[in-house]
Amino acid sequence: MVEHRPHCGIAEVVENIKVAPKIWRLTLCTPEIAAAAKPGQFVNIRASSQYDPLLRRPFSLNRIDRAKGTISVLYRVVGRGTELISLFRLGEKVDLIGPLGKGFATSHPRQNSLFVAGGMGIAPFFPLAQVLSADKATATCLYGVRCADDLAEVSHLETIGVKVVTASEDGCGHYHGKVTDLLAATLCQEDFSLGFACGPHAMLSATKDLCLAAKLPLQVSLESIMACGLGLCLGCTCPKSNGEDYWHICTDGPVLWAEEVDFAWRR
Amino acid sequence: MEKINPLATSLAGLSLSSPLVTASGTCGYARELSEFFDLGMLGAIVVKGITLAPRTGNPGTRLIETPAGLINSIGLENPGVEKFISGEMPFLRQQHAPVIVNISGNTEEEYAALATRLDKVVGVSALEVNISCPNVKTGGMAFGASTIAAARVTTLVRQHSQLPLIVKLSPNVTDIAAIARAVEEAGADAISLINTLLGMAIDIETRRPILRGTFGGLSGPAIKPVALRMVYQVFRAVKIPVIGMGGISTWQDAAEFILAGATAVGIGTASMVNPLAVPTIHQGLQAYATRQGVRNIAELRGMAHQQ
Ligand SMILES: Cc1cc2nc3c(=O)[nH]c(=O)nc-3n(C[C@H](O)[C@H](O)[C@H](O)COP(=O)(O)OP(=O)(O)OC[C@H]3O[C@@H](n4cnc5c(N)ncnc54)[C@H](O)[C@@H]3O)c2cc1C
Ligand SMILES: Cc1cc2nc3c(=O)[nH]c(=O)nc-3n(C[C@H](O)[C@H](O)[C@H](O)COP(=O)(O)O)c2cc1C
Numbered sequence: 297m298v299e300h301r302p303h304c305g306i307a308e309v310v311e312n313i314k315v316a317p318k319i320w321r322l323t324l325c326t327p328e329i330a331a332a333a334k335p336g337q338f339v340n341i342r343a344s345s346q347y348d349p350l351l352r353r354p355f356s357l358n359r360i361d362r363a364k365g366t367i368s369v370l371y372r373v374v375g376r377g378t379e380l381i382s383l384f385r386l387g388e389k390v391d392l393i394g395p396l397g398k399g400f401a402t403s404h405p406r407q408n409s410l411f412v413a414g415g416m417g418i419a420p421f422f423p424l425a426q427v428l429s430a431d432k433a434t435a436t437c438l439y440g441v442r443c444a445d446d447l448a449e450v451s452h453l454e455t456i457g458v459k460v461v462t463a464s465e466d467g468c469g470h471y472h473g474k475v476t477d478l479l480a481a482t483l484c485q486e487d488f489s490l491g492f493a494c495g496p497h498a499m500l501s502a503t504k505d506l507c508l509a510a511k512l513p514l515q516v517s518l519e520s521i522m523a524c525g526l527g528l529c530l531g532c533t534c535p536k537s538n539g540e541d542y543w544h545i546c547t548d549g550p551v552l553w554a555e556e557v558d559f560a561w562r563r
Numbered sequence: 564m565e566k567i568n569p570l571a572t573s574l575a576g577l578s579l580s581s582p583l584v585t586a587s588g589t590c591g592y593a594r595e596l597s598e599f600f601d602l603g604m605l606g607a608i609v610v611k612g613i614t615l616a617p618r619t620g621n622p623g624t625r626l627i628e629t630p631a632g633l634i635n636s637i638g639l640e641n642p643g644v645e646k647f648i649s650g651e652m653p654f655l656r657q658q659h660a661p662v663i664v665n666i667s668g669n670t671e672e673e674y675a676a677l678a679t680r681l682d683k684v685v686g687v688s689a690l691e692v693n694i695s696c697p698n699v700k701t702g703g704m705a706f707g708a709s710t711i712a713a714a715r716v717t718t719l720v721r722q723h724s725q726l727p728l729i730v731k732l733s734p735n736v737t738d739i740a741a742i743a744r745a746v747e748e749a750g751a752d753a754i755s756l757i758n759t760l761l762g763m764a765i766d767i768e769t770r771r772p773i774l775r776g777t778f779g780g781l782s783g784p785a786i787k788p789v790a791l792r793m794v795y796q797v798f799r800a801v802k803i804p805v806i807g808m809g810g811i812s813t814w815q816d817a818a819e820f821i822l823a824g825a826t827a828v829g830i831g832t833a834s835m836v837n838p839l840a841v842p843t844i845h846q847g848l849q850a851y852a853t854r855q856g857v858r859n860i861a862e863l864r865g866m867a868h869q870q
Binding site: 301 | 588589590591595596598599611619620622624625626627628629630631632633635637640783784812832834835836837838839
């Protein structure tokens with residue numbers, strides 16, 4: 297069950313800007329969603345008022361500004377839906393539902409948190425860092441990208457006190473290699489109280505193994521093709537680690553405890 | 564004076580506040596949609612397909628978006644009939660709409676057992692027998708594909724239940740009218756159609772079908788013309804009422820199905836895209852009835868057949 301009754305309605309585009317060659321940030325005026333949203337939750341946006349593309353596109357909340365009544369999503373243009381969204385103009389009316397799903401659980405001990413982000417997996421961490429920094433907790437973000445063009449958010453996260461360490465196999469980051477190799481090295485050097493990860497499946501799977509071995513409790517934010525985002529269709533599943541049945545990513549997640557998820561799954 | 568409701572209708576002995584019903588499997592057990600609108604606007608709540616034993620559903624990818632459509636391979640994930648009765652019926656009973664329970668079986672015995680179990684459950688207003696779900700390898704497909712098998716299941720459920728009986732047809736057949744006549748003769752009180760059309764998609768990188776079960780069920784606006792044609796054909800073939808569905812997304816779509824002969828219409832994929840689809844269509848249909856100068860929408864039923 298969703299924690300709040302989600303809001304379904306029209307929001308005006310306040311800003312839609314390119315922040316990196318393929319990455320954009322869309323800001324929408326939606327006081328209802330901004331008021332209810334928590335870090336790690338998502339919104340489901342219609343890319344077109346027509347029926348093609350048919351389904352809404354889910355995006356993590358990248359900014360939650362209660363005072364202004366706005367929310368933002370940080371998205372990468374990968375296909376037709378995101379292409380259409382990148383064409384949204386200032387003042388345009390956008391049909392969206394949110395906030396959806398369960399966000400990050402922040403009530404656990406988290407004096408020193410560790411974020412592990414892969415690519416667009418960086419998107420949900422800014423609002424999470426805001427909540428943590430309001431409580432004077434420290435956070436380190438290990439951020440893996442393919443190349444410099446994929447980098448976003450670094451200075452924003454640093455402004456609110458997050459220590460960001462970038463990793464890239466092409467050598468553009470602080471660390472030359474995969475973010476999970478950086479994670480392995482980091483876990484040997486420093487103790488953390490709580491881990492949060494968001495990114496591609498393989499990265500999350502490796503992150504789970506490393507964090508569990510280091511006895512670091514880990515929450516993962518998962519992705520799946522979704523239709524409704526509301527729990528109507530039961531289409532967005534991932535297997536539970538009990539080996540018996542499935543989580544529904546839209547309502548049980550998108551954030552789940554890593555130990556509850558069976559990452560051996562692949563189509 | 565009492566306000567006349569131009570959308571009120573009746574079907575198989577049930578009075579419906581509107582011709583709009585949920586399409587099974589696209590609205591869960593109505594809890595989620597109840598957060599968006601008053602379910603009393605629905606003529607009936609048709610719940611997600613129920614099986615005798617719980618089912619965890621299919622592994623792997625369950626959804627594929629297609630042009631104006633959606634292929635699903637959910638695999639009838641559901642809590643099973645006992646948990647449905649104890650866990651979902653208390654909530655459903657409180658809603659101001661009749662509850663129609665959609666049932667699926669792997670064998671004739673399972674359909675019979677489901678019919679028996681649900682017969683005396685307070686708050687269950689009718690059964691919708693899914694003889695067509697294409698997702699489950701060992702599932703209903705075989706029943707919906709032949710006149711003989713379809714009639715046998717209908718007869719069996721009829722024998723085990725006093726409830727109004729709706730049989731939901733599969734479009735994946737050569738002669739839909741023949742199947743419709745067969746289930747009518749076997750005792751169905753109404754027919755609903757269409758279930759999803761079999762479809763597939765292939766991953767061109769791995770060169771394999773995307774769905775583990777190869778085929779899935781296509782729904783959404785893409786299937787509307789096919790669904791409308793079948794409703795039109797079935798309306799001519801039988802005397803029992805028809806619940807039409809397949810891609811209905813706007814009030815204009817709903818009006819087309821009513822003109823083709825539908826007594827009620829199911830809203831499925833459209834509610835998944837827009838949880839406010841039902842209230843929007845409701846409002847549009849009401850205004851349409853007024854503009855058409857009819858006291859009740861039922862006066863427009865089947866009008867497309869008139870010479
Ligand atoms: C909970 C959640 C949060 C997300 N947050 C972000 C985010 O903050 N920033 C961001 O850039 N992306 C995010 N994604 C992924 C984003 O939804 C997809 O990139 C987007 O839907 C692609 O749409 P498209 O039409 O451009 O691509 P196409 O490939 O044309 O889309 C075809 C279909 O596949 C689906 N799809 C494709 N890729 C994905 C994917 N990775 N995850 C889920 N569905 C997919 C689409 O929704 C659509 O139904 C998130 C996904 C989920 C489930
Ligand atoms: C996700 C999903 C699940 C479905 N589950 C069922 C089901 O359990 N039983 C059933 O009879 N039909 C099921 N259907 C079929 C729908 O009830 C409906 O017949 C079909 O989708 C066509 O209508 P639409 O285009 O409005 O969705 C399902 C459809 C979808 C999309």
